[in-house]
Amino acid sequence: MVQIPEKSTVIYPETDGEPMANNTEQFTWIVTIKENLELLFADDPNVFVAGDLLWYPVEGDNTLRQAPDAMVVFGRPKGRRGCYLQWREANLPPQVVFEILSPGNTLKEMAKKFRFYEQYGVEEYYLYDPDKIDLSGWLRSPAGRLDVIEEMDGWVSPRLQIRFEPSESGSQIFRPDGQPFLTFVELEMLRLQAQQQAEQAQQQAEQAQQRAEQAERRAERLAERLRALGIDPESI
Secondary structure (H helix, E strand, C coil): CCCCCCCCCCCCCCCCCCCCCCCHHHHHHHHHHHHHHHHHCCCCCCEEEECCCCEECCCCCCCCCECCCEEEEECCCCCCCCCEEHHHCCCCCCCEEEEECCCCCCHHHHHHHHHHHHHCCCCEEEEEECCCCEEEEEEECCCCCEEECCCCCCCECCCCCCEEECCCCCCEEECCCCCECCCHHHHHHHHHHHHHHHHHHHHHHHHHHHHHHHHHHHHHHHHHHHHHCCCCHHHC
16 A cells, blocks of 8 residues: 655744844835835725735645745734735735835845836836935736836825825825824824814813803893893893
């Protein structure tokens, strides 16, 4: 009797041992983009957003992988994942990926990432160099290639509907409603400012109510005095 060996179990590591960022500016950009994308699609249960998550596109090959700084998958539910195993995700690749350059990134490394994203189905690829303030983008063509986006100034992502506006002082990204992507600190400051304004408005409303009640009590006392003098307040 011929024994057929059991299929070995392939382990897909959840980390590649590499740091998410090499400096504070790169880290700030990664977190800002990822968290703002989370906010943008917070109400859509079928948009999965992740940062620095290992993506394995082919079952059985744990050496074929990339961890985009930020990625968006339309058609997959939110939730915790140790890594993104594409064959368990309706075979949907991330449609949009972002990479933030650091001084440690090499041309060879970035070329390898580009080939990976082009081969495995990414529709939109955005690359930002915060040191050079240089933003590049690629869009998948009908022929299946990632073609360079010639003009990024004012470019609107077909999938995300966010707008890019590179400038000499630094690139900006705007939500579909025109609001800019903000850091966590900026978002918290806006939240506190809105909270303070709401509290002030509430205090003003309460003070106005108190003044109205005081005026009503004064009017009632005056009416009582007039009636005591035999004068009908309604006739005045």
